[in-house]
Amino acid sequence: MIKEWVKGKKPDDEVLAARLEKARYELAKRQQMIKEKKLPVLVVLDGWGAAGKGSVLGRIIKNLDPRFFKTFTLTKASEEEKRRPFLYRYFNKIPEAGKIVFFDGSWMDEVTRGYLKGTVKPKEYEKRLESIKRFERQLNDNGYLVVKFFFQIGQEEQRLRLKRLKEDKNTGWRVDKWDEWQNRHYDRCMEVYDKYLDATNQFIAPWYFVDSKNRKWAELQVTELLVQSIDIALKNAGRSVPILQNTFPLVKMPLLSEISLDQKVEDAKYRQELDRLQKRLSELHNEIYHKKIPVIIAYEGWDAAGKGGNIKRLAAALDPRGYEVHPIASPEPHEKSRHYLWRFWTRLPKKGHIAIFDRTWYGRVMVERLEGFCSENDWQRAYTEINEFEKELDDWGAVIVKFWVQIDQDTQLERFTDRQNTPEKQWKITDEDWRNREKWDQYEVAVNEMIQKTSTEFAPWHILESNDKHYARLKALETVIAAIEQRLKK
Amino acid sequence: MIKEWVKGKKPDDEVLAARLEKARYELAKRQQMIKEKKLPVLVVLDGWGAAGKGSVLGRIIKNLDPRFFKTFTLTKASEEEKRRPFLYRYFNKIPEAGKIVFFDGSWMDEVTRGYLKGTVKPKEYEKRLESIKRFERQLNDNGYLVVKFFFQIGQEEQRLRLKRLKEDKNTGWRVDKWDEWQNRHYDRCMEVYDKYLDATNQFIAPWYFVDSKNRKWAELQVTELLVQSIDIALKNAGRSVPILQNTFPLVKMPLLSEISLDQKVEDAKYRQELDRLQKRLSELHNEIYHKKIPVIIAYEGWDAAGKGGNIKRLAAALDPRGYEVHPIASPEPHEKSRHYLWRFWTRLPKKGHIAIFDRTWYGRVMVERLEGFCSENDWQRAYTEINEFEKELDDWGAVIVKFWVQIDQDTQLERFTDRQNTPEKQWKITDEDWRNREKWDQYEVAVNEMIQKTSTEFAPWHILESNDKHYARLKALETVIAAIEQRLKK
Incomplete structure (x- = not known):
C-alpha cells in the first residue's frame, strides 16, 4: 500500500x-x-x-x-x-x-x-x-x-x-x-x-x-x-487530546473506605517472620539475577504511612549490587521539558536487577492532578498511558509490584504530632505535609480513581494496611516474594 | 495478538x-x-x-x-x-x-x-x-x-x-x-x-x-x-480533535489572483464547438453507462459566476435516465444531526451514472467556515476528511471533476445589477448575495486555502474562467470529456 x-x-x-x-x-x-x-x-x-x-x-x-x-x-x-x-x-x-x-x-x-x-x-x-x-x-x-x-x-x-x-x-x-x-x-x-x-x-x-x-x-x-x-x-499545540477507551483487562479493586485497617502482628511473631521472609527474598534475589528477570517495585501512600521503613526492610534483604532505590521528588527542568514518563524510563533497572521507586509515575494522577501541575486533559489521559507503560514492562518480562500504603486519618495525625514533638524526627514533617493532609478527601477521590483504573491483570495494585507498620512490612515482603515465585514458575 | x-x-x-x-x-x-x-x-x-x-x-x-x-x-x-x-x-x-x-x-x-x-x-x-x-x-x-x-x-x-x-x-x-x-x-x-x-x-x-x-x-x-x-x-464530547498531517499527493495550483480572466470565444465558434462537444459527451455517456463507470461533477464558484447555465449546457448532452443534478442548499435537520458528509454519501450515483453537484461538500470550508456554522476545528479538519472522501470515490473507480467557476468582482457587480433590473431575473438575486459580496476578501482567502489543500492528484480542481460564460461552458465540457476519455483508456 x-x-x-x-x-x-x-x-x-x-x-x-x-x-x-x-x-x-x-x-x-x-x-x-x-x-x-x-x-x-x-x-x-x-x-x-x-x-x-x-x-x-x-x-x-x-x-x-x-x-x-x-x-x-x-x-x-x-x-x-x-x-x-x-x-x-x-x-x-x-x-x-x-x-x-x-x-x-x-x-x-x-x-x-x-x-x-x-x-x-x-x-x-x-x-x-x-x-x-x-x-x-x-x-x-x-x-x-x-x-x-x-x-x-x-x-x-x-x-x-x-x-x-x-x-x-x-x-x-x-x-x-x-x-x-x-x-x-x-x-x-x-x-x-x-x-x-x-x-x-x-x-x-x-x-x-x-x-x-x-x-x-x-x-x-x-x-x-x-x-x-x-x-x-x-x-x-495546546489542543486537548481525546481520551482513549480502555482496552486493558482490569482487576476489581476495593475503595479505600472499604479497607479494614485493624490487622496487628505481635512483636515476637513479627521478628521471626521478618527474618524468615528476608532470607527467602534474599535467595530469590539471587535467582532472578541468574535468570535475568527485572523486578520493579513501586510505592505510593499517604504521608507518614510508613513507606520509608517498609522499603528499608525490603532493601535489607537485597544484595546492594543488584538493586537501587529511586526517591522521586518533583521533576528537574530537563525532566519537565520531556514526556513525563521519561524520568522513569531512564531509571529502569537492568535485567536481573531490582528497582524500588519511593513514589512513582503515579504522581501524574495524584499530586500533579490536585495541584494543577498538569492539565485536566493530561491526567485524564495518564491512566491509559501508564497502563501502556506497565504493559511495556510486562512484555519485557518484568515482575511489577505496586503498593498503596494505607492508613487512616487519625493514625496520620498521631504520627505527624509525634514527628513534630520528637526532635530527631522533626526533619520528617513539613508544612506541605499539613497542607496535603487538609486535602485528604480530594486525594482519596484521586487515589480511588487511580486504583480502579490502573489495576491491570499484569500490574495490579496491592494494598498495604499500615496502621500497624509491622503488619505492612511483612505483607510487602510476602507480596514481593509471591510475585517473584510466580514468575519463576512460568 | x-x-x-x-x-x-x-x-x-x-x-x-x-x-x-x-x-x-x-x-x-x-x-x-x-x-x-x-x-x-x-x-x-x-x-x-x-x-x-x-x-x-x-x-x-x-x-x-x-x-x-x-x-x-x-x-x-x-x-x-x-x-x-x-x-x-x-x-x-x-x-x-x-x-x-x-x-x-x-x-x-x-x-x-x-x-x-x-x-x-x-x-x-x-x-x-x-x-x-x-x-x-x-x-x-x-x-x-x-x-x-x-x-x-x-x-x-x-x-x-x-x-x-x-x-x-x-x-x-x-x-x-x-x-x-x-x-x-x-x-x-x-x-x-x-x-x-x-x-x-x-x-x-x-x-x-x-x-x-x-x-x-x-x-x-x-x-x-x-x-x-x-x-x-x-x-x-465537544473536545477539539487534533488536525492530521496531510498524506495525499497534491497538485500545485495557482492563487485566484493569479488567474487571468480575459479569455473570450466568438459567438459562431461557441455554437459550433458547443454542438461538437455535447455530441462527444453524449457518446461518452453511453460508453460509461456500459462500462459502469460512475462520474461525479462538482461545481463551486462565486455567486452569479454562471454555474447554473454551465450545468445546463453539460446536462443538455446527457441522457436523463443516466444523470442527476443535486442542488445543495443548507442542510435539513436530519442531515445536520449526522456527519456532514452523510448527505453527499447518500447522493452518490450508481455505477454508470453521472451526478452533478451544484454546490458541494466544500460548503464546510467556505460558507460554514465563514458564517461560523461549524467550529474552527471542524473546518480545519475538513480538508483531510474531504480528501479521504474523494479517495473513496477514486478507489471505487469514479471519475471526479471539480470546478471552481471564477469571475472578478466587477463582473459580479454587473450581473447582480442586471438581475436586479430585469424583472424575470429578480428571483435570482437576494439580500444574501449582497451580504456575501461584502465578504469577498474573506471568501477569497478560504477558496485559495481550499484549492491548495484539496487539489489531490486523484481529484484536482479545475478553474473555469467565467467572465465570458461561453468560454467557461466550453472549457467545462472539454474538461469532463478529457477526464472520461482518460479513464476509458485505463
Whole structure:
C-alpha cells in the first residue's frame, strides 16, 4: 500500500533548485518557531542501505542552528541497552521541548532486521509493532511531532551504489554486511518493510515515502514535508487530546473506605517472620539475577504511612549490587521539558536487577492532578498511558509490584504530632505535609480513581494496611516474594 | 495478538447475575445521557456464526427505549448497494446525534468474507482496510462513539451449536452455508480475522474480544464495556480533535489572483464547438453507462459566476435516465444531526451514472467556515476528511471533476445589477448575495486555502474562467470529456 504514496514527480532541475532554496529557508524559520513555541520534534529517517539518508540529513542540518537539534545514528544496541526494554534507547533520546532530534535509522530498522534475521520471532514481532504504535501515539498525544520518512530506491540502484561505495577506498568502510544481505534479499525485505510501514502508518504519525533516486529531490521532499508537518503541529499545540477507551483487562479493586485497617502482628511473631521472609527474598534475589528477570517495585501512600521503613526492610534483604532505590521528588527542568514518563524510563533497572521507586509515575494522577501541575486533559489521559507503560514492562518480562500504603486519618495525625514533638524526627514533617493532609478527601477521590483504573491483570495494585507498620512490612515482603515465585514458575 | 485480550474471567453465577442487573440499569441510564448530550453511538457486533451476537443484541435492546435506537442485520448487499462504494450502505445507516445504531454484522463480515472467498483480491482488500480505518476515525473525529465487539467461540463449540440449531425445526433456517463453511475452515478464518482485527484495531475505536461461550457472560461483557465506552465518549464530547498531517499527493495550483480572466470565444465558434462537444459527451455517456463507470461533477464558484447555465449546457448532452443534478442548499435537520458528509454519501450515483453537484461538500470550508456554522476545528479538519472522501470515490473507480467557476468582482457587480433590473431575473438575486459580496476578501482567502489543500492528484480542481460564460461552458465540457476519455483508456 505504502508504495503507492510516492509524492509527486521530480520537477525539472531549475524548478527543483528554486523550491529547494525556498524550502531550506522555510525550515530554518520553522526552527525558530519550534523554539519559541516549545515544540519537541522527532524526525525519523529509515529506508534502504545506501538510499542516502545520511547525506540528506547532512544537508538539512547545515541550515539549522546546532544548539537546538541533535542527531543520532542508531546502529546496534549496546550491552547496557540490551538489558533494557527495546524502546528504552529510543525513549532515552527523545527531544526536549523546543528542540529537534533526528534519528538516522530507528526502531523500525532494529525490529525489521531482527525479524528478517529470525532473532525476533513472529509473536514477539507482533508485540513490538503494538509497542511502537503506542510509543508514537503517546509522543504525539504529549505534544511531540513525530515525522517518519522511508527512503526508497530500487534493487538495481542499490546494487550499483553499494558497488561504487565499495570500490572507493574512502567510502568502502560504509558498506556493511547487512547492506549487502539486504540487496541480495531485496524482495523479501521489501515485503517485510511494506507490512511494517502499513502496520505502523498511523494517522497521528504517518509514513512519508521518499523517492531517493536523486539526492536533491530527496532533500526537497524531506524538507518540504518537514515544513508542512511543523506547521500543522504548531496549529495543534495546546489542543486537548481525546481520551482513549480502555482496552486493558482490569482487576476489581476495593475503595479505600472499604479497607479494614485493624490487622496487628505481635512483636515476637513479627521478628521471626521478618527474618524468615528476608532470607527467602534474599535467595530469590539471587535467582532472578541468574535468570535475568527485572523486578520493579513501586510505592505510593499517604504521608507518614510508613513507606520509608517498609522499603528499608525490603532493601535489607537485597544484595546492594543488584538493586537501587529511586526517591522521586518533583521533576528537574530537563525532566519537565520531556514526556513525563521519561524520568522513569531512564531509571529502569537492568535485567536481573531490582528497582524500588519511593513514589512513582503515579504522581501524574495524584499530586500533579490536585495541584494543577498538569492539565485536566493530561491526567485524564495518564491512566491509559501508564497502563501502556506497565504493559511495556510486562512484555519485557518484568515482575511489577505496586503498593498503596494505607492508613487512616487519625493514625496520620498521631504520627505527624509525634514527628513534630520528637526532635530527631522533626526533619520528617513539613508544612506541605499539613497542607496535603487538609486535602485528604480530594486525594482519596484521586487515589480511588487511580486504583480502579490502573489495576491491570499484569500490574495490579496491592494494598498495604499500615496502621500497624509491622503488619505492612511483612505483607510487602510476602507480596514481593509471591510475585517473584510466580514468575519463576512460568 | 487480539486473542490475548479476552477480558477477565467469567465470575460465579451469583456474582454474574448481580453484575448483569447493575450493568443493564447503568446502560439504560446511559441512553438518557446519550440523548441529552446528543451523542451518536454506533455499536458493531461481529464474530463467528452461532456465537450468539443476535441473542445478546436481543437481550440488550430489551432494556432500551425503542425511540432512540435502531438495529440493522447486515446480510448481503442489495443490487442497488452493490452499485455504490462498499462503505455506502454503512455510511447510510450511521446514527443521528443522540441515538444508538446496532449493527449485527458489519463491514468486517463483508470484507473478510469476500477475501476468504476470493471475490475481494488481496490488493483490493488492503485498500478496504485503509478505507475502514479512515471511516471509523472520521466518525470518531466527528463526535461519534464507535464500539466494536468480536464474539469468540472455539471450533468445536461452533460445530455443536450449528448442529443443535439445524436439528431443531424452528431454528434450522438460521444456519446458512456460510456458517458451515466457516466452521470447516475455522483455522483459515481465524487467521484472517486475527489479521483484520489487528489491522483495524485503532486507539480511537479498539476491538473488544467477547468470550461467548456463555450467553449471560457475553451479555455482561458487552453491556459493561458499552457503559464504560459511553462514559469516556461523553467526557470527550465537544473536545477539539487534533488536525492530521496531510498524506495525499497534491497538485500545485495557482492563487485566484493569479488567474487571468480575459479569455473570450466568438459567438459562431461557441455554437459550433458547443454542438461538437455535447455530441462527444453524449457518446461518452453511453460508453460509461456500459462500462459502469460512475462520474461525479462538482461545481463551486462565486455567486452569479454562471454555474447554473454551465450545468445546463453539460446536462443538455446527457441522457436523463443516466444523470442527476443535486442542488445543495443548507442542510435539513436530519442531515445536520449526522456527519456532514452523510448527505453527499447518500447522493452518490450508481455505477454508470453521472451526478452533478451544484454546490458541494466544500460548503464546510467556505460558507460554514465563514458564517461560523461549524467550529474552527471542524473546518480545519475538513480538508483531510474531504480528501479521504474523494479517495473513496477514486478507489471505487469514479471519475471526479471539480470546478471552481471564477469571475472578478466587477463582473459580479454587473450581473447582480442586471438581475436586479430585469424583472424575470429578480428571483435570482437576494439580500444574501449582497451580504456575501461584502465578504469577498474573506471568501477569497478560504477558496485559495481550499484549492491548495484539496487539489489531490486523484481529484484536482479545475478553474473555469467565467467572465465570458461561453468560454467557461466550453472549457467545462472539454474538461469532463478529457477526464472520461482518460479513464476509458485505463
